[in-house]
Amino acid sequence: MKAITSPGMRLASILSVGLLCALGAFAAPARAAGDLPTITAQSWSFNGPFGTFDRGQLQRGYKVYKEVCAGCHGMKFLHFRNLGEEGGPEFSEAAVKALAAEVEVSDGPNDEGEMFDRAGRPADAFPSPFANAQAARAANNGALPPDLSVMAKARTGGADYLYALLTGYSDPPEGVTVAEGMNYNKAFPGHQIAMAVPLFDDGVEYTDGTAATLDNHAKDVSAFLMWAAEPKLEERLRIGLRFMIYLVLLTGFLYLAKRRVWGSLKH
Amino acid sequence: MAHESTYKPGNALSKWFDDRLPVLRLMHDQFGVFPMPRNLNYLWTFGGILTFFLVVQVLSGVVLAMHYVPHESMAFASVEHIMRDVNWGWLLRYMHANGGSMFFLAVYLHIIRGMYYGSYKAPREILWILGVFIFLAMMATAFMGYSLVWGQMSFWAVTVITNLFSSLDAIWSGLGTAIVEWIWGGFAVGNPTLNRLYSLHYLLPFVIFGLVLLHIWALHVPGSNNPTGIEIKTKSDSISFHPYYTVKDGFAMSAFIVLFAFFIFYAPNFLSHPDNYIEADPLVTPPHIVPEWYFLPFYAILRAIPDKLLGVIALFASILLLLFIPWLDTSKVKSARYRPIYKWFFALFVISGLVLGYLGAKAPEGWYLIVGRIATAYYFLHLLVIMPVVGWIEKPTAMPGSITESVLGKGAGGGTPKGAAAAPERR
Ligand code: HEM
Numbered sequence: 081m082k083a084i085t086s087p088g089m090r091l092a093s094i095l096s097v098g099l100l101c102a103l104g105a106f107a108a109p110a111r112a113a114g115d116l117p118t119i120t121a122q123s124w125s126f127n128g129p130f131g132t133f134d135r136g137q138l139q140r141g142y143k144v145y146k147e148v149c150a151g152c153h154g155m156k157f158l159h160f161r162n163l164g165e166e167g168g169p170e171f172s173e174a175a176v177k178a179l180a181a182e183v184e185v186s187d188g189p190n191d192e193g194e195m196f197d198r199a200g201r202p203a204d205a206f207p208s209p210f211a212n213a214q215a216a217r218a219a220n221n222g223a224l225p226p227d228l229s230v231m232a233k234a235r236t237g238g239a240d241y242l243y244a245l246l247t248g249y250s251d252p253p254e255g256v257t258v259a260e261g262m263n264y265n266k267a268f269p270g271h272q273i274a275m276a277v278p279l280f281d282d283g284v285e286y287t288d289g290t291a292a293t294l295d296n297h298a299k300d301v302s303a304f305l306m307w308a309a310e311p312k313l314e315e316r317l318r319i320g321l322r323f324m325i326y327l328v329l330l331t332g333f334l335y336l337a338k339r340r341v342w343g344s345l346k347h
Numbered sequence: 348m349a350h351e352s353t354y355k356p357g358n359a360l361s362k363w364f365d366d367r368l369p370v371l372r373l374m375h376d377q378f379g380v381f382p383m384p385r386n387l388n389y390l391w392t393f394g395g396i397l398t399f400f401l402v403v404q405v406l407s408g409v410v411l412a413m414h415y416v417p418h419e420s421m422a423f424a425s426v427e428h429i430m431r432d433v434n435w436g437w438l439l440r441y442m443h444a445n446g447g448s449m450f451f452l453a454v455y456l457h458i459i460r461g462m463y464y465g466s467y468k469a470p471r472e473i474l475w476i477l478g479v480f481i482f483l484a485m486m487a488t489a490f491m492g493y494s495l496v497w498g499q500m501s502f503w504a505v506t507v508i509t510n511l512f513s514s515l516d517a518i519w520s521g522l523g524t525a526i527v528e529w530i531w532g533g534f535a536v537g538n539p540t541l542n543r544l545y546s547l548h549y550l551l552p553f554v555i556f557g558l559v560l561l562h563i564w565a566l567h568v569p570g571s572n573n574p575t576g577i578e579i580k581t582k583s584d585s586i587s588f589h590p591y592y593t594v595k596d597g598f599a600m601s602a603f604i605v606l607f608a609f610f611i612f613y614a615p616n617f618l619s620h621p622d623n624y625i626e627a628d629p630l631v632t633p634p635h636i637v638p639e640w641y642f643l644p645f646y647a648i649l650r651a652i653p654d655k656l657l658g659v660i661a662l663f664a665s666i667l668l669l670l671f672i673p674w675l676d677t678s679k680v681k682s683a684r685y686r687p688i689y690k691w692f693f694a695l696f697v698i699s700g701l702v703l704g705y706l707g708a709k710a711p712e713g714w715y716l717i718v719g720r721i722a723t724a725y726y727f728l729h730l731l732v733i734m735p736v737v738g739w740i741e742k743p744t745a746m747p748g749s750i751t752e753s754v755l756g757k758g759a760g761g762g763t764p765k766g767a768a769a770a771p772e773r774r
Contacts, residue, residue, distance in 0.1 A: 129613060157427045226625075230427065233616060234624035309624070312430070312437040319438075320612025327605050334598035341594045345385070345586065 119237040119244045119267060122299070126306060129321065132314050133307050136288055138169035141304025142179075144284050144297050149228065152220065152275075154208035157229035158308055161202040167314035168307055176202050183207050221261040223274030232302070232309035239306040241267065246298035249277045352376050377567055382585035383592050384573035386754050390460040391571065391592075392599030393453045399600055400450040401559065405552050407443040408492075415495065417545035419538040422497035423626040441615040447489050448618045449607045451641035454482060462672070463693060465681030466572040472673040474565040477558055479669045484555045486642070486666075491548040493639055497541065498623030503636045505544070506536050511649075514656040535629065575746065575753045576681025584750035635710065643707025644700050648726065650711040651719040661723070668730050675730060677738030685743045692733045699725045 125134040142163065145155070160180035163171045171179065180200040185207065188195035200207075209225075210216035217224050235241045248267035258264050262272040279297045286292045290300075307313070354372040356362035365372055414433050416425035429436035458478070461467055467475035490508065494501045509530050515523030532539025570579060579585045586592075610617065616624075618640055622633050638646050648665050652658035668675075683690045699722040706719045747753035 157424070157431060162431075230624045234621050236621050316437060316441075316612055316615070320608065323608055323612065324605070327601065327608055331598065331601040331605060334594065334601050338594045338598045341590050345591070 119240045121240050122243055124239055124303060124306070126303070126313060129317060131317060133167065133169075133303065135170050136290070137300050137303045138307050139171065140284075140286055140288065140290060140296075141300035141302070141307075142169055142171075143286075144279070144301040145228070145304055147284050148278050148297075149301065150206070150209060152209055152216070152225040153228045154210075155206045155229045155308060156208060156227055158206045159202070160200060160204055160206070162308075162311060164202070165311070168311055169304070180204060221274055225275065228305055228308065230309045232306040234309075239302045242302040242305055243298050245273075246279055246302065247294065350376070350380075350382060353380055378593075379587070379589045381567065381570075381588040382579065383571055383588050384579055384750050385584060385586045385591075386573050386575065386750050387571065387592070387595075388574055389595075389599055390456065390464075391573075392596050392603075393457040393460065395596040396453045396600050396603050397450065397457060398559065399604075400446055400453060401552065401555060403442060403446045404450065405556075407439045407446065408549075408552065410439055411443055412549060415545075417495065417542050419497065419541055419627070422495060422541060426496050438611070441611045443492075444619060445607060445610040445615065447492065448610070448639070448641065449603070450485065451489070453603070454485060455641075458482065458669075459697060461572075462696075463683045464572055464574055465576050465676065465678070465683065467673045468576075468676060468678075468681050469673070470569045471565070471572060474562060474569075475673055476670055477562040477565055479666070481555055481558045481562060482669075483666060484551055484558060488548060488551040488555065489639065489641070491544040491551070493623075494541065494544045495548060496623055497627045499625040499627055499631070499633050500620045500623040500636070502536060502627035502629070503633055504638055505540065507636055508638075509536065509540075511655075511659045511662070514659045517656045537629075572681065573750060574682060574684060575750055576685070577746065577750055577753070580749055581751065637708050640704070640708075643705075644703035645707075647703040647707035647711075647719050648723050650707075651716065651723040661727075665726060668727070672730060672734060675734040677735045678741065678743075679738075680743045680746065685746050686737075686741055687744055688741045689733075689737045692729060692737060695725060696729045699723075699729070 125132060125137070145153075160176055163169050163179060164173055164176040180202050183200040183204070184197050185200045185204050186195055187198050190196055210219065213224055232238050232242060237244070244267035245265060248265045250264060250266060252258050252264040252271075256264065256271070258272055262274055263276055264271055265273045279294050279301075281294050282292045283294070284292060284297055286296075290296055310316075352372055352375075354365070354369075354375040356365045356371070361371060411429060414425065414429050414436065416422060426440065429440050431437075433439070461475065461478070490504070494505045509527055512526045512530065513523035515526060517523075528534060530540070531537070532543060620637060620639075637643070645662055645665060649658045649662040652661050678686060678689065680686060683693055702718065702722045703726065706715050706722070709715045711719060747757075
């Protein structure tokens with residue numbers, strides 16, 4: 081084991097470990113910057129190297145999104161077809177068609193040059209609740225409800241943050257006054273958010289026997305938003321595992337080859 | 348190390364080819380039998396790793412470019428389109444984004460290696476200077492690439508960094524502003540800016556490629572330095588590049604790719620900022636504008652200095668000074684292994700770099716600012732004062748007589764080339 085104990089190798093490994101730690105340290109404050117309240121980590125089915133989405137949860141999450149959040153928030157990067165794709169809620173083809181058909185889409189111009197409305201198709205994008213940002217602000221006391229397509233990746237804490245936000249409404253603590261049209265929220269940076277409490281117990285009807293509690297609504301829609309932001313997560317983890325196994329084996333073989341080739345040298 | 352060609356064409360075809368374009372001869376002489384010091388440690392594997400990442404960036408980048416749209420209102424959406432609808436698009440993008448980070452991790456280790464073992468000293472000054480140019484070009488390329496995503500951090504990083512040139516207004520009123528507007532192609536960061544950043548982001552990697560070729564050429568004239576800093580003197584000091592270093596570099600590269608793959612598959616967004624998943628909005632300034640991690644030390648230097656113009660000068664000086672260290676270092680020996688005093692100062696230099704990197708992500712106030720100023724001061728003090736002065740006063744420790752002696756102990760190699768233990772190139 082001469083190679084491992086040589087001072088050069090030691091220096092190399094110390095330097096690499098040092099730089100790696102530094103890398104982690106740089107990345108951590110870069111994301112923590114912003115004086116955010118602490119967010120508790122939840123145990124999500126998609127956590128860890130073997131994670132997968134819970135289909136039922138994503139389907140319920142979509143229902144919560146559609147019935148509550150979609151009134152104010154668009155998801156412009158999602159299409160109805162995505163709801164049936166592998167690694168997502170995996171609604172059946174018929175269900176996807178039916179869900180798409182629930183919305184009305186403006187299409188055209190037709191042969192007469194007129195725009196017309198038609199029922200949505202799987203290839204259509206999720207509709208936007210407002211014609212433009214001005215209309216969205218006008219309807220929300222001047223605040224703009226952001227698009228939720230990549231929201232789960234656009235906030236420190238990801239799905240944990242979303243869950244904390246949606247369950248974080250409370251009365252303001254003693255001595256804190258909340259501005260007109262604002263609501264107190266423990267998880268939101270600055271604690272005053274323009275979004276009114278969106279979720280509460282029995283807010284959305286569940287048909288699969290899951291209890292329709294605020295907690296479940298918040299969990300389900302957060303998981304749904306995580307999938308929406310990272311629809312290839314399952315594929316990534318699946319391929320990642322195979323690739324890692326292959327790569328670690330290859331590295332091991334190359335190490336043995338290296339030992340062999342160099343072994344003939346050092347007598 | 349320049350050496351006589353030993354290439355023998357194996358058959359009539361390769362002979363015919365060799366008489367017309369001797370690339371096989373070049374490969375054989377430069378990467379087959381090329382004599383390498385026998386005592387290189389794993390820090391010498393980063394050159395190969397860097398070449399690998401240049402290739403990864405170009406290949407993934409060229410395919411990304413087929414789907415990417417450089418337009419202020421479509422760029423962000425096109426990146427999402429790549430992530431969602433392009434076959435393997437998520438993999439390409441995560442490879443490219445994390446490949447950039449790994450590229451910088453490797454280049455920092457490569458630079459630290461060179462500085463510790465004095466690889467910039469004669470006869471490798473030009474090799475070192477080319478390396479500094481590669482580093483500069485990499486920084487420019489990565490900065491421009493990051494802007495292409497057109498997220499909030501992209502947009503505001505471009506705004507902040509391009510605005511640095513406005514500090515020239517302090518020298519000649521209006522000069523800085525004129526330069527900034529010229530860079531922007533308008534009165535604010537916008538579509539013309541994005542288009543030129545894209546054009547240059549596509550171009551610069553090929554400039555880097557050219558510089559890398561020159562870098563390797565310059566390397567192959569004196570040959571590699573080594574941990575002792577003693578040049579190859581006899582045959583027993585060297586071994587052929589193939590198979591010894593092909594297999595060693597291959598192993599190290601494979602191990603490094605494990606780390607790369609870990610980030611791609613298990614923490615693809617860990618090294619980037621969540622704000623860059625928010626589409627660029629010129630009307631909303633993020634509370635903290637932070638560059639990618641690999642720029643943080645330099646960003647900290649910029650912000651440690653209270654005066655804007657001086658800050659910008661310090662920022663550029665911190666990199667450009669590296670061009671002069673072959674002459675700032677006055678030591679007779681190359682390797683810090685035999686430099687009992689300098690060794691510790693060098694450790695401090697690396698630590699000051701790490702500290703600056705940590706502080707680059709913090710708001711420059713209170714203790715952070717004070718420590719940032721101390722680390723910045725040390726960074727420059729090290730290069731400008733400690734390198735020359737310690738070189739004069741320090742007495743190096745005892746060195747082995749030769750590379751062979753450093754590996755096999757006293758009595759081997761060195762003065763007695765004939766009796767050398769291993770001469771693998773004769774095998
Ligand atoms: C020295 C080599 C290169 C480096 C260090 C580099 C670095 C980067 C970085 C850091 C990003 C931002 C990634 C992200 O956050 O998503 C990026 C994006 C991009 N790069 Fe490169 N790049 C290199 C070469 C190339 C080449 C040769 C091409 C094209 C031929 C290219 C095309 C692109 C495109 C289209 C994007 C935007 C798409 C995206 O963000 O994924 N890159 N580059």
